[in-house]
Amino acid sequence: MSVEREIFLTGIGGQGVQLAAKILALAAIREGRHVMSLGTYGGTMRGGNTDSTVVVADGPIHTPPIVSRGWSAIVVHPQYWEPLRPKLRAGGVVVFDANLAADGLDAGVAAAFGVQASDLAREADAGRAGSLVLLGAYCGLTGIVSLEALQDAMQDAVPPYRHQHLEANGRALALGHAALSPAHVPAWEDTA
Numbered sequence: 348m349s350v351e352r353e354i355f356l357t358g359i360g361g362q363g364v365q366l367a368a369k370i371l372a373l374a375a376i377r378e379g380r381h382v383m384s385l386g387t388y389g390g391t392m393r394g395g396n397t398d399s400t401v402v403v404a405d406g407p408i409h410t411p412p413i414v415s416r417g418w419s420a421i422v423v424h425p426q427y428w429e430p431l432r433p434k435l436r437a438g439g440v441v442v443f444d445a446n447l448a449a450d451g452l453d454a455g456v457a458a459a460f461g462v463q464a465s466d467l468a469r470e471a472d473a474g475r476a477g478s479l480v481l482l483g484a485y486c487g488l489t490g491i492v493s494l495e496a497l498q499d500a501m502q503d504a505v506p507p508y509r510h511q512h513l514e515a516n517g518r519a520l521a522l523g524h525a526a527l528s529p530a531h532v533p534a535w536e537d538t539a
Contacts, residue, residue, distance in 0.1 A: 352489075368400075432453070464480040480526070
């Protein structure tokens with residue numbers, strides 16, 4: 348039986364939540380994993396809620412397109428976190444932007460890991476790439492995909508009219524990847 352890892356991403360429209368989800372999905376495919384991804388948007392292009400769900404598995408995916416319970420979450424902005432929080436399974440993992448949730452994040456049943464994502468994005472000269480910092484941190488923490496796969500997938504996912512940001516986005520992914528203890532919460536350890 349295959350192991351499936353569900354990742355919820357949430358934030359505000361315009362923060363790159365959908366791009367981060369696409370990069371994660373493409374990176375997992377590059378590494379031979381099975382992937383399902385579904386993005387949802389609020390009623391506005393910017394400023395409204397935006398969520399995405401990515402399921403990564405080491406075999407055929409059995410999870411339906413709408414995932415009611417998940418293993419983990421990446422919280423780019425805490426504003427729309429509360430409706431998502433109850434969907435996490437016990438023992439889940441959450442990575443969040445500690446710059447935007449300065450008092451921490453009530454993760455409930457999950458282990459929460461804060462990353463100064465906004466600060467690291469500015470350090471990478473990629474001020475609007477906090478979602479990529481968090482994606483890198485999440486992947487470093489869980490080992491769900493490698494940094495190399497993330498970097499390659501980012502090159503494919505960023506549209507041509509944004510290619511001037513590729514180098515800075517790559518730095519944001521790398522700084523995030525180094526921000527937390529590597530493979531502290533492994534995605535692929537034996538769960539039996």
